Amino acid sequence: MLRYVIGRLIIMVPTILVLSLVLFVLMRLTPGSPLQPVAPNANPLSPEAQANLAREWGLDKPILEQYVVYLGRAIHLDFGVSYLYKTRSVVDILAPLVPVSLHLGLMALALAIIVGGALGVLAAMNQNGPLDYVCTLAAMLGVSLPNFVMAVLLITVFVLGLKLIPYTGGWNQPSDWVLPTITLALGPLGIIARYTRSSMIDVIRSDYVRTARAKGLSGRRVILMHVLKNALIPPLTILGPIIAAVLTGSPFVEQIFRVPGLGRYFFESILARDYPVIMAVFLFFGVFLQLMNLVVDLLYGVVDPRIRFGGSD
């Protein structure tokens, strides 16, 4: 087990290295230079000032050397200074934003897993009944509607139309949390519901469930004692992509609901081409996703003891 985890962590290194190298080269090859002023029509800095700034930021060195220096600093969480806010370091800017995004993401994930799982189980137990259609519909809406579209429609209905939720935006009181969480959760919720449903149906049709029924166990007892335990394992495999979906979706949701999180700032830095920030956020996303995939794989083994780690590879 420990050997497996260490092995996986070691495999992560080349992927992250390639990712960071590609990012770094892309960022350096782009036309816009951080030495140019931020304002659109401002006068350029004098050549001497540009040379000084280039030396200060290490931009006068060969690109490979720049990359190695960057990596060395990045390991110590030093991602340099923002090009947009020239007096603040990237870490200072991003550090207070991460907890907000994490809060939103975790709530959405919990909502998606609990409600999506329950919906899938209920749908499988009422196959082709009304609840099954509700589940299918919710899954289709959740999977196919982009979350920024969902956000606009939800705001129109619940904030402007029914006035159930105050028109605020931000992340100050619990009423601000409701719509962003629901919006972010709906897509993953749909996928989980769909997946749980089909996995449940597979198990319900299996021989040992028929045996349990033949023994005379009640329908509810069969579901609770025999079906759930095995049917909930396959949906675990999609947790990796689900976490990726929440991560990718959160910038859009944060943007519309004015949630002061990492995602919203990420968009701002993209429009401003603030490369040190973009680079740091992408590295964060990459490492985070790889770690989450590892956690999901480990979880899979904990829940299903039939899976052994590190045996074959």
Add this chain to the structure above:
Amino acid sequence: MAVPSEPLLGAAIAEVAVEPELEVEQAPRHRATLWRDAVRRLLRNKLAVGGLIGVGVLALVAIFADKLSPYDYDFQNFVHINEAPSWDFPLGTDLVGRDMLSRMIYGARVSITVAVLAQLVILAIGVPIGAVAGYWGGWVDLVVMRVVDVFYAIPNLLLAILIMSVLGRGIENLFFALIITSWLTITRITRAQMLSLRDKEYVKAARVAGASPLWIIVRHMLPNALTPIVVTVTFGIPQLIFAEAALSFIGIGVNPPMPSWGQMVGEHQQYLRSSWWLAVFPSAAIAATMLSFTFLGDGIRDALDPRMNE
């Protein structure tokens, strides 16, 4: 998610195809029946028919955008700025006095054109690479799969965002970003199909008979790999429409004044309370488009092979 069932599916279709290879006269009849059955199943599915109608309407709107729209998409009517829907402007006007209906109609053209053209290029890139990797295996396969692995480390949309933020907005860059980030799925699917078909008896027979690898791939293997490829394409197009809308929403998609639904939502979502029509109509258009394609895609998948349904 459908990956585990693919070898099975390949095998099932392969069996159908073995016979026509032997009896030449029967070959056309067999294939026609397979596809005719699929069409019949598709048309029996009400949701799929609804999706088909939705996609059809969208295609017509996109093709005849210049005939249908009452105004030019970039014509600014300075007397009618930010007006609510009325008889003259059924969907209202935007902040600089452009007719929303006309912009929505041209937006359909942008969405569809970008998605369909990008999908065609992706097919032209992904299928040959996947076929070569799956058929020959070895180092070609190894290289392709390592590249795919690296791409999978970052979600598609984030990668597209990165590319657009580096290249800057504009429709050519948008094509590039979408193609670079979306060729993986079809490559992987084609490769998996080729891998499972490679050792089938009819492929071996063709090889023994002296057929060239190109002929075997194109004539014998690809037709049997067609079902998952068709399904991937039907789900790929809405994914591309979504990606275009998402990038334009952020402001790094198409170049203004070219209209895009995603960009209209992104630009106007902050005025939702005062001018709801600016963001709600484009949102509804994206929603209707995505749902139509999903219904149609689900229908096509079920019609081509009921067992492929997860």
